[in-house]
Amino acid sequence: MALHTKEQLTAVIKSAGLRLTDHRLAILATLARVKQPVTVYELVDTLRKKENIDQATVYRNLTSLHEAGLLRRLDFNHGHAHYELETGEASHQLVCNSCETVEKIEGISIDSAVQKMLKRSKKFKNATTHSIEIYGVCKHCA
Amino acid sequence: MALHTKEQLTAVIKSAGLRLTDHRLAILATLARVKQPVTVYELVDTLRKKENIDQATVYRNLTSLHEAGLLRRLDFNHGHAHYELETGEASHQLVCNSCETVEKIEGISIDSAVQKMLKRSKKFKNATTHSIEIYGVCKHCA
DNA sequence: TTTAAATATGCAAATTATTTGCATATACGT
DNA sequence: ACGTATATGCAAATAATTTGCATATTTAAA
Ligand SMILES: [Mn+2]
Ligand SMILES: [Mn+2]
Ligand SMILES: [Zn+2]
Ligand SMILES: [Zn+2]
Numbered sequence: 001m002a003l004h005t006k007e008q009l010t011a012v013i014k015s016a017g018l019r020l021t022d023h024r025l026a027i028l029a030t031l032a033r034v035k036q037p038v039t040v041y042e043l044v045d046t047l048r049k050k051e052n053i054d055q056a057t058v059y060r061n062l063t064s065l066h067e068a069g070l071l072r073r074l075d076f077n078h079g080h081a082h083y084e085l086e087t088g089e090a091s092h093q094l095v096c097n098s099c100e101t102v103e104k105i106e107g108i109s110i111d112s113a114v115q116k117m118l119k120r121s122k123k124f125k126n127a128t129t130h131s132i133e134i135y136g137v138c139k140h141c142a
Numbered sequence: 143m144a145l146h147t148k149e150q151l152t153a154v155i156k157s158a159g160l161r162l163t164d165h166r167l168a169i170l171a172t173l174a175r176v177k178q179p180v181t182v183y184e185l186v187d188t189l190r191k192k193e194n195i196d197q198a199t200v201y202r203n204l205t206s207l208h209e210a211g212l213l214r215r216l217d218f219n220h221g222h223a224h225y226e227l228e229t230g231e232a233s234h235q236l237v238c239n240s241c242e243t244v245e246k247i248e249g250i251s252i253d254s255a256v257q258k259m260l261k262r263s264k265k266f267k268n269a270t271t272h273s274i275e276i277y278g279v280c281k282h283c284a
Numbered sequence: 285t286t287t288a289a290a291t292a293t294g295c296a297a298a299t300t301a302t303t304t305g306c307a308t309a310t311a312c313g314t
Numbered sequence: 315a316c317g318t319a320t321a322t323g324c325a326a327a328t329a330a331t332t333t334g335c336a337t338a339t340t341t342a343a344a
Contacts, residue, residue: 019290019291019292019339019340019341020340020341021291021292021293021339021340023292023293024292040330040331041330052294053293053294054293054294054295055331056293056294056295056296056331056332056333057292057293057294059330059331059332060292060293060332061292063332064292073219074219075217075218075219076217077215077216077217077223079223079301079302079329079330080329080330080331081219081221081330081331092259094259094260094263094265094266103263103265103266105259105262105263107262108255108258108259108262110252110255110256110259110274113250113252113255114252114274114276116250117234117236117247117250117252117274117276118236118276120247120249120250121236121245121247123236123245123280123281124236124245124276124278124279124280124281129276129277129278130274130275130276130277131274131275131277132252132256132259132272132273132274133272133273134256134259134260134266134271134272135271135272135273136266136271137266138265138266139265139266161310161311161312161319161320161321162311162312163310163311163320163321163322165321165322166321182301182302183301194323195322195323196322196323196324197302198302198303198304198322198323198324198325199321199322199323201301201302201303202303202321202322203321206321221300221301221330221331222300222301222302223301223302
């Protein structure tokens with residue numbers, strides 16, 4: 001699931017039932033390379049250096065990849081979306097209230113507590129993903 | 143901290159260092175009455191039935207109340223903001239991927255796990271709030 | 285391989301959510 | 315009551331995202 005090689009990316013796209021296009025490959029490859037959730041603006045900017053691609057295409061592909069379950073979408077209350085690869089694991093991050101930087105926190109599981117929440121509310125059987133955001137002021141802005 | 147009476151709302155606004163206006167009172171009162179995080183559109187719609195208020199005024203007041211720490215802002219990846227009273231406690235909700243309904247989950251604390259996350263990342267000293275969203279498909283949409 | 289239908293793309297224009305400029309009105313300390 | 319800072323309405327501007335449409339590409343079938 002490392003999603004490094006072009007073959008892996010290709011396989012993931014196809015097994016998701018999506019058509020294989022250069023743009024889709026490039027979008028996935030970029031997200032696989034980057035460590036933080038990326039904004040659409042950043043993604044378009046990055047992709048445009050390598051290929052001719054329109055923002056509408058990026059938006060449409062992000063939506064289809066997300067609907068196929070390959071991407072996770074996050075907001076952070078920034079007024080714009082951020083995307084990252086969907087790993088199936090929980091996504092945790094620290095969000096600075098001042099500069100809006102986002103820092104991913106790895107290696108901590110809150111799954112048991114989340115499972116408790118899910119059981120408490122019996123109505124949500126098919127819960128898929130969850131995300132936890134902690135809002136505060138980062139070291140740099142403090 | 144129930145924020146029911148007009149006196150309580152007034153006190154909260156003034157002690158936040160904000161001027162007392164009818165609009166601010168009405169906005170806070172509405173948010174105190176509603177159980178779920180509310181969209182700006184819903185809020186404007188509700189307020190317009192009682193008083194003459196412009197959306198710009200609502201946006202400006204939501205921002206000032208939020209900056210004063212009285213409101214919490216949530217996104218849920220809906221492309222628009224939602225607001226609720228800031229209780230100081232964590233805010234947990236189930237978000238349906240299909241119909242976008244939001245269900246608040248009360249009475250469960252994940253604070254210990256969140257504190258662990260905060261310690262793990264020493265850089266975030268002044269963390270204020272956190273929110274956990276669980277995305278899935280609600281009973282009605284399943 | 286062609287071929288045809290389904291899907292993807294670029295480009296421009298449209299929508300939605302949110303913000304801002306500016307003239308006037310209101311809040312509140314003095 | 316007065317003066318200044320802040321709030322408001324209204325219209326216009328921005329920012330994020332979506333959509334229409336003509337053309338290009340993908341893919342499965344022939
Ligand atoms: Mn951002
Ligand atoms: Mn919503
Ligand atoms: Zn910061
Ligand atoms: Zn639903």
